[in-house]
Amino acid sequence: MAKNKMHTHRHYExxxxxxxxxxxxxxxxxxxxxxxxxxxxxxxxxxxIKHRGGFAWRDDPIKQFNFHPVLMVAGFITFSGFSILLxxxxxxCRRIYVKLLHTVFHALAIxxxxxxxxxxxxxxxLAQPPIPNFYSLHSWIGLVTMGLFAIQFVVxxxxxxxxxxxxxxxxxxxASLVPIHASFGLTxxxxxxxxxxTGLTEKVFFSxxxxxxxxxxxxxxxxxxxxxLVALAIVTGYILQREEFRFRAHILIRSGDL
Amino acid sequence: MAKNKMHTHRHYExxxxxxxxxxxxxxxxxxxxxxxxxxxxxxxxxxxIKHRGGFAWRDDPIKQFNFHPVLMVAGFITFSGFSILLxxxxxxCRRIYVKLLHTVFHALAIxxxxxxxxxxxxxxxLAQPPIPNFYSLHSWIGLVTMGLFAIQFVVxxxxxxxxxxxxxxxxxxxASLVPIHASFGLTxxxxxxxxxxTGLTEKVFFSxxxxxxxxxxxxxxxxxxxxxLVALAIVTGYILQREEFRFRAHILIRSGDL
Numbered sequence: 001m002a003k004n005k006m007h008t009h010r011h012y013e014x015x016x017x018x019x020x021x022x023x024x025x026x027x028x029x030x031x032x033x034x035x036x037x038x039x040x041x042x043x044x045x046x047x048x049i050k051h052r053g054g055f056a057w058r059d060d061p062i063k064q065f066n067f068h069p070v071l072m073v074a075g076f077i078t079f080s081g082f083s084i085l086l087x088x089x090x091x092x093c094r095r096i097y098v099k100l101l102h103t104v105f106h107a108l109a110i111x112x113x114x115x116x117x118x119x120x121x122x123x124x125x126l127a128q129p130p131i132p133n134f135y136s137l138h139s140w141i142g143l144v145t146m147g148l149f150a151i152q153f154v155v156x157x158x159x160x161x162x163x164x165x166x167x168x169x170x171x172x173x174x175a176s177l178v179p180i181h182a183s184f185g186l187t188x189x190x191x192x193x194x195x196x197x198t199g200l201t202e203k204v205f206f207s208x209x210x211x212x213x214x215x216x217x218x219x220x221x222x223x224x225x226x227x228x229l230v231a232l233a234i235v236t237g238y239i240l241q242r243e244e245f246r247f248r249a250h251i252l253i254r255s256g257d258l
Numbered sequence: 259m260a261k262n263k264m265h266t267h268r269h270y271e272x273x274x275x276x277x278x279x280x281x282x283x284x285x286x287x288x289x290x291x292x293x294x295x296x297x298x299x300x301x302x303x304x305x306x307i308k309h310r311g312g313f314a315w316r317d318d319p320i321k322q323f324n325f326h327p328v329l330m331v332a333g334f335i336t337f338s339g340f341s342i343l344l345x346x347x348x349x350x351c352r353r354i355y356v357k358l359l360h361t362v363f364h365a366l367a368i369x370x371x372x373x374x375x376x377x378x379x380x381x382x383x384l385a386q387p388p389i390p391n392f393y394s395l396h397s398w399i400g401l402v403t404m405g406l407f408a409i410q411f412v413v414x415x416x417x418x419x420x421x422x423x424x425x426x427x428x429x430x431x432x433a434s435l436v437p438i439h440a441s442f443g444l445t446x447x448x449x450x451x452x453x454x455x456t457g458l459t460e461k462v463f464f465s466x467x468x469x470x471x472x473x474x475x476x477x478x479x480x481x482x483x484x485x486x487l488v489a490l491a492i493v494t495g496y497i498l499q500r501e502e503f504r505f506r507a508h509i510l511i512r513s514g515d516l
Contacts, residue, residue, distance in 0.1 A: 131471065132471045132472075132473075135470060135471045135472075135473055135477065136459070136462075136470065136481075137455065137458055137459050137462065137480060137481050137484040138459060140481055140484065140485060140488075141455065141484065141488055144485075144488055148492075179499065179500070179501060180496075180500075182499070183495060183496055183499035183500065184492075184495075184496070186495060186499070187491060187492050187495035187496070190448045190452075190491060190495070191488065191491060191492075193452065194448075194451065194452045194455050194488070194491070197395065197399065197452050197455070197456050198455050198456055198459045200395055201394070201395050201396060201456045201459045201460055202459055202463065204394075204395065205460065205463045205464070206463070212393060212394065213389065213390045213393045214390075214393075215390075215393055219393065222395060223394075223395050223398055226395040226398065226399065227398060227402075230398075230399055230402055230449065230452070233445060233448060233449060233452070234406075234442075234445050234449070237441060237442075237444060237445035237448070238438075238441055238442070238445070241437065241440070241441035241444070241499075242437070242438075242441065243437060
C-alpha cells in the first residue's frame with residue numbers, strides 16, 4: 001500500500017513538472033519519428049517497385065534481390081524502431097504490457113530479417129555466374145548487426161521475461177541489465193541504419209554507375225531514403241537520450257516493477 | 259566550504275562503490291576505445307599509402323583525393339572521438355580543464371575537416387572531365403554531419419565557455435543544455451561513422467569494381483577499417499551510456515560547477 005502511494009505521488013509530481021512546451025516537444029518528436037519509420041519503408045517499396053522492377057522468387061534472382069532491402073528495412077528499421085519507441089510512446093500503460101509489445105515487435109522483425117537474408121543469398125547463389133557472398137563491407141556490417149540483434153533478443157527475452165518467474169530474486173540483476181540492454185539496443189539500431197546506408201550506396205553504384213552523377217530520379221529517391229534514415233538516427237538518438245521522456249520508466253524501476 | 263565538504267563526501271562515497279570489477283571493466287573499454295581511435299587513423303593511412311599511391315596536391319587530383327579519407331577520419335573520428343571520451347577519461351581533473359581540452363580537440367578537428375572537404379572538391383573539379391559534386395548519398399550524409407558538427411561546436415563554445423562569464427545567472431540554462439549537447443554529440447559521432455562507411459563503400463567499388471568480389475588485399479584492408487569503425491560505434495555507445503562511468507560529472511553538476 002505504502003509503495004503504491006509513493007508511486008502515485010511521484011507520478012503526479014513528475015507529470016506536473018511537464019509544461020505545455022514539454023508536451024508539445026514530446027508530441028512533435030514522437031510524431032516525426034513515427035512518420036520517418038513509416039516513410040523509410042514506404043520509400044524503399046516505392047524505389048524497388050518503381051525503379052527496380054518489383055518482386056519475383058527464385059526464377060528471377062535479380063528481382064528476388066528486391067525483397068532484401070524491403071524486408072531488412074521493415075525488420076531492422078520499422079519494426080525495431082517502433083519496438084524501441086514503445087517505451088517512450090506507451091508511458092501510461094503497465095510496464096509488463098509494454099515489455100510484451102516490445103518483444104512482439106522485435107519477434108515480428110525476425111522473419112523479415114531471416115527472409116531478407118535468405119533472398120540476398122539466393123540472388124547471389126542463383127545468379128549466372130554466381131556472385132560470392134560476404135565480400136563487401138556492407139555484408140560484414142549486416143552480419144555484425146544481425147549478431148547484435150540476436151544477442152539482444154535472446155538476452156532480453158530470458159532476462160526480462162523468463163526471469164520474471166522469480167521476480168523478487170532477480171530484480172537487482174534485471175535492473176542492472178536495463179541500461180546495458182538499452183545502450184546496445186540504440187547501438188544496434190544505429191548499426192542497422194549504417195548497414196542500410198552502405199547497402200543503398202552499394203546498390204546505387206552497381207545499378208546506375210556513372211549515370212548516378214547526373215542526379216537521375218532513381219538516384220534522388222535513394223538519396224532521399226538515405227536522408228530519411230539519417231533523420232531517423234538523429235530523432236531516435238534524441239528521444240532515447242532525453243531523460244524527461246523516460247520518467248515513467250524511472251518511477252517503475254524505483255518501485256521494483258521491472 | 260559546506261559545498262566543498264558535500265562534494266568531497268559524495269566523491270568518496272561513490273568511489274567506494276566501484277569494486278575491482280568495475281575498475282577493470284572501465285580500464286578495458288577505455289583502452290579498447292583509445293586503440294580503436296588510433297587504429298582507424300593508422301589503417302586509413304596504411305590503405306591510402308600502400309594501396310592508393312600516397313598523397314599529392316592539385317597537379318594530381320587522383321592522389322589529392324587521398325587526403326580526404328585521412329583528414330576526415332582524423333577530424334571526425336580520432337580527434338572528435340578523443341574529445342568525447344575526455345569526459346570519461348579525465349574523471350579526476352577539474353571540469354573546466356576537461357572542458358577546455360574538449361574544445362581544443364574539437365578545434366583541432368576543424369582544420370582537418372575543412373581541408374578534407376576542400377581536397378574532395380578539388381579532386382572533383384580538377385579531374386578531366388570534372389566530376390559533379392554532391393550527387394551521392396555519402397556526400398549528403400557528410401554535409402549533414404558537418405552541419406551538425408558546426409552547430410554543436412558553436413552552441414557548445416558559446417553556452418559552456420562564453421556564458422561562464424555570468425556563471426551564476428546561466429547555471430540553470432547550461433545544466434539543461436548538457437544532455438542535449440551530449441545526445442547530439444553521440445549522434446554526430448555515429449553519423450560521422452556512417453559517412454565514413456558509405457565513403458569507404460563508394461571508393462572501394464569505384465577502385466576495385468568486380469575485383470572486390472575476389473577478396474583482394476585492398477578490399478580486406480577497407481573492410482577491416484570499416485569493422486574498426488563499427489567496433490568504435492559499439493564501444494563508444496556503451497561507454498557514453500554507462501551511467502557509472504560518468505558519476506564524477508554528476509557530482510559536479512549537482513555542485514553547480516558546470
